Amino acid sequence: MTDAMPSNFIYDAVRADVEQGRRGGRVQTRFPPEPNGYLHIGHAKAIVVDFGVAADFGGICVLRLDDTNPETEESSFVDGIISDIEWLGYEPADVRYASDYFDQLYRWAEELIEKGLAYVDDQDGEAISAGRGGYGKRGINSPFRDRPVDENLALFRRMKDGEYADGSRVLRAKIDMNHENMQLRDPIMYRIRRVPHHRTGDTWSIYPTYDWAHGQSDAIEGVTHSLCTLEFESHRPLYDWFLTKLAIPDAPRQYEFARLELTHTVTSKRRLAKLVMDGLVDGWDDPRMPTLRGLRRRGYPPVAIRSFCREVGTTRTNSRQSIEALESYVRRELNATAQRRMAVLKPLKLRITNWPTDASGAPVVEHFELANNPERPEDGTRLVPFSGELWIEQDDFQEVPPPKYFRLSPGREVRLRGAYFVTATDVVKDDDGAIVEVLATHDPETKGGNAPDNRRVKSTMHWVSAAHAQDAKVFLYDRLFSAEAPGERTGEALDDLNPNSREEVAGCKVEGALADVRPGEVVQFERLGYFAADLDHPMLFHRTVGLRDEWAAIQKRG
Structure with a gap:
């Protein structure tokens, strides 16, 4: 399927590359989530951009799971990510994993050691962090920075063989401890972690960091345009440094765009996981959650999500979009497609x-x-x-x-x-x-x-x-967070959690035809709003959105 984005700087850049024949005019993008949680509305925009650019220029988009941290990753997250992308309406050209490239990444790490561009550091995490300094504060070279190449190579191989305890040593790139870009102050490339990996099992005792694996994985796969959100802009010089020092030809170009943030919503995986772990919601697919599986259970049509993400477009300025604007797309789609019932x-x-x-x-x-x-x-x-x-x-x-x-x-x-x-x-x-x-x-x-x-x-x-x-039960929803910008007041988003975000209404009386509604189907309860049939429980309905177009009212007031 083709989901063209409005004209934007990324399309202009890709179009210029194609017209000038760079990389043979080929376009290949990738969507690279970490499998440490489920996809959320912010990921939806990245998916629309990655797949849309590839489709509109006759290229391909690959799903790559950047699975470099076995402590937080699970196969269930992998399966969920693949399922959510399919539900949103996309089919990756291939599904790959950073772990597919662990052997190659290790060989490249040895190559950097042999070139004197990487070293084993025996300092603990606290000392390494302190030594890096800060913005406006000079860094301090590690006392192990000038170890001989042979010693670094031997230590690194012993790290790989599992001879050392977790956290006792790391491999760092040797760049510049006083660089104004903190990402280039001798970043860590490998950590010792005796944790089974969901795909490689106990094969590895060391695991690459995301920053070391990310750019090289793009290069291995032949990605031409690496599309990322703005928080990775400061990482781009590091990716380019690695690719240059390894002399990798036809390296991908990285372009950064603003991530999607909504009012009354958080998309931090850490905070979303805390909501689940603390029992503040019913799970990752709770209809109040901004996860794609939560929006699916809530009854959001994937076409409405895609349309909203395309309309938002890609810019280089971070901003918070109104959740009422997203709801207006949902309402517009459901008004055209949903059956009416009383x-x-x-x-x-x-x-x-x-x-x-x-x-x-x-x-x-x-x-x-x-x-x-x-x-x-x-x-x-x-x-x-x-x-x-x-x-x-x-x-x-x-x-x-x-x-x-x-x-x-x-x-x-x-x-x-x-x-x-x-x-x-x-x-x-x-x-x-x-x-x-x-x-x-x-x-x-x-x-x-x-x-x-x-x-x-x-x-x-x-x-x-x-x-x-027929008897039925419904859930009515308010905002999960009462503040437009959760955490802005106190610094902690969960302080703005709305304790009245859901109302359970039992004993509802509905048309008999509602007994035949398919799981997940959305119908309009006349005068009340749009309601989605629960995916697992018959005669349970979730209010998707109300009938009133709040976004139109906001625009009119504005």
Whole structure:
């Protein structure tokens, strides 16, 4: 599939390379996530960019799992990443792993040692960190920086053979301990970690750092354009240094673009993992999570996510996009595609006192033909049963209505969607004085919700026939974080966690047709919003988005 991005500097750069015949006019990109968590909305933009550039220039995009840290990586994350990319609508040309190149990376590390460009450091992590100095603060050379090549080579091989304890030695590149770019102050290339790897098992006792493996993996795979987010801009000189010193021909070019950040959202893997581990959400696929699997369970259509990411485009300026803008894309797509159904979340009985009965005394049942989606006539219609007892929303009746309340109240007439006009006449209360039933009369001349005398009513309400209703449960969602920029006030995003981000509503009454909704399918509950059928539990629905376009209102105010 082709998902063209709006004109942007990355497209301009790739187009120039193709027109000038660089690398034979070939375009190959890659999407390189670390398998230490599941993909989130920020990754979605990177996926759209990586795959979109490749597709639009007739190239290929490879999925490469940068699996260099066995302490945090799992096969389940690998499987989840592959599944999420497919759900988003993309098919990688190939699936590869940084661990495929561990042997080559090791040989290249020995080559740098032999050239006097890498050395084994016996200092611990604290000493190494202190020695690197800081911005405006000079670094200090390691006392082991000038070890002879032969000694470094022997020590490195013994590290590989598992002779030393974790953390006792590292391999560092010998660059410049006073470089203004901190990434070039003798960065670590290998650490000793006696941890089984999810693919290589116990083969290795040392593992390459991400920065050492990343650029070289791109080169091995023949990547022509390495597309990264802005936080990797300072890493680019290090990647170029490695590639130059190893004399790797046709090295990839790296271009950085702004990552996608949303209001009321965090995309830090560390914080997302903490939400899961601390039980603050139900898991990585909790519909409140910004993970792709969470958005999938919430009912976000992948086409809407792709469209939003393309529209945001690629710039070199970090900014926080409004979550309401993303929701507007979701709403627009669902308005065009979702089937309409009626559901009552907080039911109140409505009994029509003048409803006819048949010869046996049972209430007559009529059926009304309602459109499945007015936006798509080809979706046809459905027959919805109607009888003398109905469920309506508790909020749709007020015994003593406030000003400008146009729904049902004593003496007021309203339209029941597609059925009849009804007028409330009385109420039934329980011993505590709570209303348990509303009594009303219907006008038989208004069948189908039409008024032959052209009289007007100010409200149309949804309903469900009590005798035909199905029971359901829904989850209603608010923002997971109450602050637009979580953590801006205190420095810790979790301080802004919204304790009321989810409301569970049981005992809902819904159309019988909702029992046939497929797992994951999104339908519009009329007047209430869009709801996704849970992937695992029948008759459980998650509110995807409401009907009100908050983004349009924000733009209008702006």
